Amino acid sequence: MKLIERIILLVFFLAILLKAGLFRGTRASLEISTLLLSMLYFYFGFALFNGIGFRAMFKKSSYAGVSVGKISGAIALGLALSSVLIGILFKLMFWPGANEMIMIGGTGLLIILLVASVVMVIKKKSLDSFYKGIFLRGSVALIFALVFFFTSQKSLIRFFHRDNPTFAELMIKAMGNPQDEELQRQLEEAGEMENK
Structure with missing residues (x-):
């Protein structure tokens, strides 16, 4: 699933660059890539952020070493990322409601990043792949959320x-x-x- 995420992210950023370069016909690629990425995070974030592959996510044994907290955090991160992505899409398409979605998703991301930081400090956990994924995706998405929120x-x-x-x-x-x-x-x- 990480490969799928990277491909869709590449198409998403390429579509934004093409739109910024005044190329015609980028609307469909921007909409489709944003919606696919948003759905990936919304529906499969719990597995993606915990490093569980698509085929393995339907097997109970795949979740043996994953705590309820990590699954809950991954679900929350997926919802927040999805909201930010849809807000960015609305902003780029000049549709109403963009700032509200970005604010909801950005607030969620901020809370998730703070909770993850506190959990790491309290439990004295090292930065494992789960937390790296949360901090990387969350901080990049939060930066984009702030940029698009404050751009009129x-x-x-x-x-x-x-x-x-x-x-x-x-x-x-x-x-x-x-x-x-x-x-x-x-x-x-x-x-x-x-x-x-």
């Missing part, structure tokens, strides 16, 4: 549509006035021209 939607719109500033400003106006039907119609027409 207007800045992202202007950045991703820097080749067409008129469309960017129209999009910002339409987001500020969602009830203005004429403005929404203009945005829809401009969007069709933008996608051609």
Whole structure:
């Protein structure tokens, strides 16, 4: 499963770079890779973070040396990572609710990292592969969560549509006035021209 995670992560970061480079047609690859990674963490995080392979995760013997605390922590980490990823996707697609999802996931990540630190100090555990995975994934995701949380939607719109500033400003106006039907119609027409 770690190989699957790495491949999807590579596609995810590549899609973000292509979107930043103003390449057309990156929307689908960004959406699909984000959703796949989010589902991987959400549904299989408990096994992935404990180093249990896909085939072995259905066998009871695979969990013999894994404590309830590690499974609980892995489930919580999977939920938090999933929430942050969906929030980042919403932010990059300019959909409403992005900051709320990023805040929920980021808060969860912060709590998980603090609890893992306390457990390591109290139990005087060395940094085994489980804790390395938690700290690596959690801290990287928390940094991305903070960057995307504090980056305004207007800045992202202007950045991703820097080749067409008129469309960017129209999009910002339409987001500020969602009830203005004429403005929404203009945005829809401009969007069709933008996608051609």
